[in-house]
Amino acid sequence: xxxxxxxxxxxxxxxxxxxxxxxxxxxxxxxxxxxxxxxxxxxxxxxxxxxxxxxxxxxxxxxxxxxxxxxxxxxxxxxxxxxxxxxxxxxxxxxxxxxxxxxxxxxxxxxxxxxxxxxxxxxxxxxxxxxxxxxxxxxxxxxxxxxxxxxxxxxxxxxxxxxxxxxxxxxxxxxxxxxxxxxxxxxxxxxxxxxxxxxxxxxxxxxxxxxxxxxxxxxxxxxxxxxxxxxxxxxxxxxxxxxxxxxxxxxxxxxxxxxxxxxxxxxxxxxxxxx
Numbered sequence: 103x104x105x106x107x108x109x110x111x112x113x114x115x116x117x118x119x120x121x122x123x124x125x126x127x128x129x130x131x132x133x134x135x136x137x138x139x140x141x142x143x144x145x146x147x148x149x150x151x152x153x154x155x156x157x158x159x160x161x162x163x164x165x166x167x168x169x170x171x172x173x174x175x176x177x178x179x180x181x182x183x184x185x186x187x188x189x190x191x192x193x194x195x196x197x198x199x200x201x202x203x204x205x206x207x208x209x210x211x212x213x214x215x216x217x218x219x220x221x222x223x224x225x226x227x228x229x230x231x232x233x234x235x236x237x238x239x240x241x242x243x244x245x246x247x248x249x250x251x252x253x254x255x256x257x258x259x260x261x262x263x264x265x266x267x268x269x270x271x272x273x274x275x276x277x278x279x280x281x282x283x284x285x286x287x288x289x290x291x292x293x294x295x296x297x298x299x300x301x302x303x304x305x306x307x308x309x310x311x312x313x314x315x316x317x318x319x320x321x322x323x324x325x326x327x328x329x330x331x332x333x334x335x336x337x338x339x340x341x342x343x344x345x346x347x348x349x350x351x352x353x354x355x356x357x358x359x360x361x362x363x364x365x366x367x368x369x370x371x372x373x374x375x376x377x
Contacts, residue, residue: 190298190301191298191302193302194219194220194224194299194302194303197219197295197298197299197302198217198219198220200295201217201219201275201295202216202217202219204217204275204276204291204295206291206292207276207287207288207291207292209279210274210276210277210278210279210288211276213277213279214240214276214277215240215241215243215277216240216243217243217275217276218235218239218240218243218244218245218272218275218276218277219243219271219275219295220245220269220270220271220272220299221244221245221269221270221271222265222266222267222268222269222270223266223267223268223269224269224302224303225303225304226267226268226269226303226305227305227306227307227371228263228267228268228269228305228306228307228308228309228367228371229268229269229270229271229299229300229303229305229307229308229309229339230246230254230268230269230270230271230308230309230311231271231272231273231296231308231309231310231311231315231319232245232246232270232271232272232273232311232312232315232346233272233273233274233283233284233311233312233314233315233346234272234273234274234276234277234278234281234283234284234314235272235274235275235276235277236248236250236277236281237277237281238251239251239277240276240277245270245271245272246270246347249348249351250346250347250348250350250351251347253347253350253351254311254347257347257360257361257364260361260364261364261367261368262368269299269303269305271296271299272315273289273292273296273314273315273318273319274288274289274292275292275295276292283314284314284318289318293318296319300336300337300339301337304338305339306338306339306340306371306374307339307340307341307342307367307370307371308336308339308340308341308342309341309342309343309344309367310341310342310343310344311344311345311346311347312326312345312346312348312349313325313326313329313346314346315343315346316329316343319336319341320334320336320341320343326343326344326345329343330342330343330344330345330359330363331359331362331363331366333370340370342363342366342367342370344359344360344363344364345359345360
């Protein structure tokens with residue numbers, strides 16, 4: 103091997119060791135010089151030469167106590183650490199801060215004005231869950247504040263409640279472009295936050311407004327028409343599903359079945375409180 107080749111090989115080895123995280127090498131003591139006799143040349147001269155192991159290509163046995171080196175780009179002593187679950191938020195403000203910084207859904211995070219977390223009584227017995235923020239919600243940062251929200255407010259008043267008595271949130275906390283339905287991936291990305299709100303508020307009753315909310319919360323494939331009029335169990339809450347207020351704006355005849363559902367819920371609450 104030429105001097106230049108040896109030098110390049112040595113430099114390459116040093117670079118590889120550096121990438122691997124090695125900062126020191128054990129001291130290497132060269133073996134004693136040995137003498138070899140070169141066979142007779144045409145002029146029949148005996149030549150004495152020094153035979154030294156090449157520091158780059160020598161066998162590992164010539165470097166005593168050399169540890170096995172890790173692969174390139176793998177830090178010494180590193181090991182694969184499994185992903186650690188995120189600890190549950192201890193309060194709604196803490197969870198809201200996580201939501202505000204969330205970028206799991208790149209498209210939604212890039213196009214939102216702000217996240218829409220949830221509003222209302224943090225100790226409410228009744229939780230309303232909608233689909234996703236619309237343009238008005240995205241602008242104001244509060245769920246159900248557009249035309250559908252105004253209709254929802256009238257429903258709440260007709261039941262004898264106040265909006266501040268309830269807790270209101272959505273399946274998603276960012277507005278989908280064009281008010282389209284949430285994709286399964288988006289709903290899955292936001293599920294942790296929905297679960298956190300339910301666990302922190304601990305409602306006794308949940309109303310899913312619309313098929314998107316009902317199907318995502320309960321993991322059901324039934325139509326909202328078949329789900330309404332019945333109570334489902336979710337954690338420690340009784341869940342009632344009904345039509346979304348925006349559907350009522352397009353189909354006023356659906357207001358009657360929604361009112362029937364609200365009366366069913368009020369009767370359930372009264373029954374449970376008296377038992």
